[in-house]
Amino acid sequence: MNRLRTRTLAGLLAGAAVSAAPLAHAQTVAVDSATRYQTIDGFGTCLSGAEAKQGWWQDLYFQDLQASMVRVDITPTFASPTRDLSYCSPWFGQPAPLTLDNGNNGPDGTRTRPYTGPADYSTAFGGCSAPIAVMGTDIDKNAALFDFATAQAVPGLVAQMGQSKAAQLGGFKLYASMWSPAPWVKVSSGHTSQAGAAPLPAAVPWPFIWGGNFAGGRLDVSDTPLAQFNDGASDTSALTQFARGLAAFLHGFQKAFGVSFYAISIQNELNFEEFYNSATYPLAAQYVTALKAARAELDKYSDLKAIEIIGPEDLMGGDAYGMWQFGSGAGETDKNLHYLDAIAADTTASAAIAGFAIHGYGSDGVSSAGASSQLWDWWANGWQTSPGGGIPAPIKGFTGYAKPSWMTETSGEKPEWLAASKT
Numbered sequence: 001m002n003r004l005r006t007r008t009l010a011g012l013l014a015g016a017a018v019s020a021a022p023l024a025h026a027q028t029v030a031v032d033s034a035t036r037y038q039t040i041d042g043f044g045t046c047l048s049g050a051e052a053k054q055g056w057w058q059d060l061y062f063q064d065l066q067a068s069m070v071r072v073d074i075t076p077t078f079a080s081p082t083r084d085l086s087y088c089s090p091w092f093g094q095p096a097p098l099t100l101d102n103g104n105n106g107p108d109g110t111r112t113r114p115y116t117g118p119a120d121y122s123t124a125f126g127g128c129s130a131p132i133a134v135m136g137t138d139i140d141k142n143a144a145l146f147d148f149a150t151a152q153a154v155p156g157l158v159a160q161m162g163q164s165k166a167a168q169l170g171g172f173k174l175y176a177s178m179w180s181p182a183p184w185v186k187v188s189s190g191h192t193s194q195a196g197a198a199p200l201p202a203a204v205p206w207p208f209i210w211g212g213n214f215a216g217g218r219l220d221v222s223d224t225p226l227a228q229f230n231d232g233a234s235d236t237s238a239l240t241q242f243a244r245g246l247a248a249f250l251h252g253f254q255k256a257f258g259v260s261f262y263a264i265s266i267q268n269e270l271n272f273e274e275f276y277n278s279a280t281y282p283l284a285a286q287y288v289t290a291l292k293a294a295r296a297e298l299d300k301y302s303d304l305k306a307i308e309i310i311g312p313e314d315l316m317g318g319d320a321y322g323m324w325q326f327g328s329g330a331g332e333t334d335k336n337l338h339y340l341d342a343i344a345a346d347t348t349a350s351a352a353i354a355g356f357a358i359h360g361y362g363s364d365g366v367s368s369a370g371a372s373s374q375l376w377d378w379w380a381n382g383w384q385t386s387p388g389g390g391i392p393a394p395i396k397g398f399t400g401y402a403k404p405s406w407m408t409e410t411s412g413e414k415p416e417w418l419a420a421s422k423t
Contacts, residue, residue, distance in 0.1 A: 193208075
């Protein structure tokens with residue numbers, strides 16, 4: 001994207017008259033500044049890899065694009081010894097017997113370290129026992145259990161750059177999503193991964209550790225005190241450890257880089273188990289429980305209580321069931337509007353969430369990727385009559401709750417500026 005086009009776009013958005021050199025296929029654009037269709041809170045990307053350390057990326061992002069937001073991953077990155085040997089999982093370049101080199105797929109042949117929950121998380125595996133980083137009542141001591149200097153160096157750098165350029169960008173917002181909580185606070189989802197060719201995991205029940213990734217499983221929201229989570233004063237629950245860990249990570253990041261989070265999501269795409277960092281909340285009630293625990297913990301601290309929580313950050317479904325619920329009974333998986341309905345039914349949860357989030361936006365710039373405009377209308381406005389057998393009615397869309405909706409991730413679009421037609 002060249003600077004001329006960027007400046008033209010900025011001018012149009014401001015309602016200013018802008019002229020540019022004639023183009024081969026000139027277009028006329030009329031701007032009606034008297035009619036507001038939607039408010040755009042900001043524009044940015046999610047960081048992945050290390051290219052954001054490069055000067056060319058920084059110039060494109062902050063100078064040419066003038067992005068005013070950045071999304072970062074707040075999957076916890078622990079310090080040694082918790083993270084040693086990729087959390088005791090098979091991976092390339094590690095000392096025997098935990099190596100995938102030359103066809104060695106780890107001690108059990110699955111290329112993963114399986115476990116079912118905190119009770120067997122630290123079971124010896126290939127001569128290694130992965131410790132649990134128990135979160136106590138001192139948030140600074142908890143924050144010291146994470147690695148910010150190396151693992152968070154790129155997000156921290158971009159956050160600092162964005163904050164330093166806030167005036168020229170019209171503001172800057174640091175937003176974060178959690179791909180997975182700490183692995184030991186998760187339990188079995190009852191599902192098994194699909195087998196993949198090396199180095200991908202074999203068919204293994206979720207959750208497991210794969211190359212240091214906290215793969216699959218669901219958060220234990222039972223709030224049952226466990227001996228594995230004794231904080232020196234008493235046994236605590238996985239739910240307590242989740243909330244304390246979230247608060248400590250945010251606190252430590254802000255202290256390390258001097259930038260405050262604007263908003264967070266407690267789970268990215270909460271219906272998908274993947275071989276990389278992931279976790280699920282198949283029932284809306286589970287998400288509501290975690291949401292309330294997270295909000296209560298953040299509210300304890302002066303530097304965290306202003307951070308907004310948005311969600312559920314689900315992927316838009318392909319039909320009416322994908323907007324409400326897949327399956328039933330033991331196989332029920334709630335979707336999109338089902339989460340919003342459950343949040344609204346709980347006054348504490350409703351107060352805890354500042355807005356909603358969804359994934360997917362189509363290559364035409366109008367509809368969700370893989371979805372019709374009908375799905376977007378349902379997301380915004382809900383339905384008065386049931387759109388399918390077994391789906392309740394009436395159901396509100398996000399506009400019925402007087403809270404904003406964020407579109408926090410998309411894919412599948414054509415990058416025309418890279419692959420533009422030459423005709």
